[in-house]
Amino acid sequence: MHTDRAGGSEPSRAGAAPDTLDVDRSDPEYRAWLKEAVRRVKADANRSADTHLLHFPLPDSWEIDLYLKDESTHPTGSLKHRLARSLFLYGLCNGWIRPGRPVIEASSGSTAVSEAYFAALVGVPFIAVMPRTTSPEKTRLIEFHGGRCHSVDDPRTVYEVSARLAAETGGHYMDQFTYAERATDWRGNNNIAQSIYQQLERERYPEPAWIVATAGTGGTSATIARYVRYMQYDTRVCVPDPENSCFFDGWVSGDPGAVSDCGSRIEGIGRPRMEPSFLACAVDRMMKVPDAASIAAVRALEQAMGRRAGGSTGTGLWSALRIVAEMLSEGRTGSVVTLMCDPGDRYLDKYYSDAWLADQGLDIRPHAAAISTFLTTGGWAA
Template structure:
């Protein structure tokens, strides 16, 4: 490492690179999902798969890098380490390469070969680690061993997003402003780090919008039971299985006070809704988008029941290319014990008849 002047010069250049990258990314597209016209309800999908690394995590990780550079935790020779097999690791590898920094991702043993390949394509190195409960500990150990920076995208999300001038929320509402429904009745997103619901919830309050925010949660996750019990530190101790939605504990970046409704979603329903989206629009997404959409259908059914019209917006969190050999693979889905067909029949029946009849009776 050079002297103070060298460090400041590198930091200024790194921040310029991050700013230039952010400005070069065009606004992501907004898609309208067709609903029966007599319902007079619009459904818009904000497509974050158009980000350079293909997911909603791109903005968040850029913010983490910017904050770490500004605070001096990342310098020109810093090895950056993450502990996740999610699209956050792909984004971190991308930004590390942008700044010409070494990058290591500690990933769960079950991480797919395609996810490993994505990280390595951006110049990252992957280390598989067995006990999921100690994944973060191993990431911190490797970072310390390399005199590096452990980028924990579950912590400090508020500070990281404060460094993002063009947030998902501002981008979403810029897109919606060009539609007949510039202010939706509901926005539906999932929770993993808590960053997405946090930035949206704060934007809604700052702008004074009447829009309500619903968060969907997967099986084995802590967010829905934490919501029901009022325990902000709820833990399940069990791994979740829908990539990008749910956590075995309520993460510090998630704020219950910003959310109007939590909706639990069966894992098989996430797969069904993901498949239905492709069938009716041609859009291919990851499973967390399916989780979002199942929550959307539940909310639209309530709007229908109560005779309401208006609009709902949600987020396409990542694309199908991340999941070809897993969630889009029928044999793999069957091995998980998931049976999406009954849930797919619920969606199709609802759009045909207006009657919401989930297979579990809920």
């Protein structure tokens, strides 16, 4: 029932630079540049410590543990640092990223921040094609790392605009939405799934009942789901989906052509089309999460742990709490893991702004009350 759309073939994808603009890939000067670029990207990984696995406070008597994998501690401050590193290595080793030619990416912000960082690291220009509603802090960070922002009014046009810019400049359209699931080594190599299981080794429930991973490209959920199956774990993977995203509808209906007519308010997750990297067949469960619930959850996170996070973290946390509530009501014990995708300081004018909530017509009070009641009584009233 649940199917996914196959991605296009690499050599003929839209936006690839014409062959007449290609450098001679056997040229010693190019090969020397390539070796140095790969060394720099791999050195970044070698310098970076693993991210923390934080314990969310729940009553010990429940015998259920909830964790957040804190991806905000990466050098560029988000889960997308892992993806950007993998995409750059993939593009470099495939011969797609070349000296002096720009890398172009369609992004809602965080991937572009991380890719701008790696573009600067290897010495190539970077252009981010983003919705005009992207948070100003993300724009600032992209420019801080030397990237240039190209804003579009309709989020659904980021793909075609990115491909056009790549064709016009002779650059490389990175296309995270196609290549996220294939650029990452899902069998291990310290990917996010392997890291989670290693960090759980000494916990009382080392094999989680559920891992909750929101989807933008779908690359993270694909990596986790593949690793779970490869290692023969019994863990299930849940993907929560925000409003104005088609992933949930496409998963339920099995329609790879499902679309949404507008963009997600929760930056970084949810898409207007079924992306090639979203592997619906690998997902055990999906939840549709109201945007107000996502924002209530990140504010509850701040109250419980003193940590601010972005809205996508709230989408995952809301779903993880629902799963914990189900386990509790059924008398089951175990652990649940979700992700802290990026820091909340990128969204102070959005998810932490009551004025923005009012402007969007979002009332988080019922959802905040549901979370508070659950954490106090164990009963889920939402």
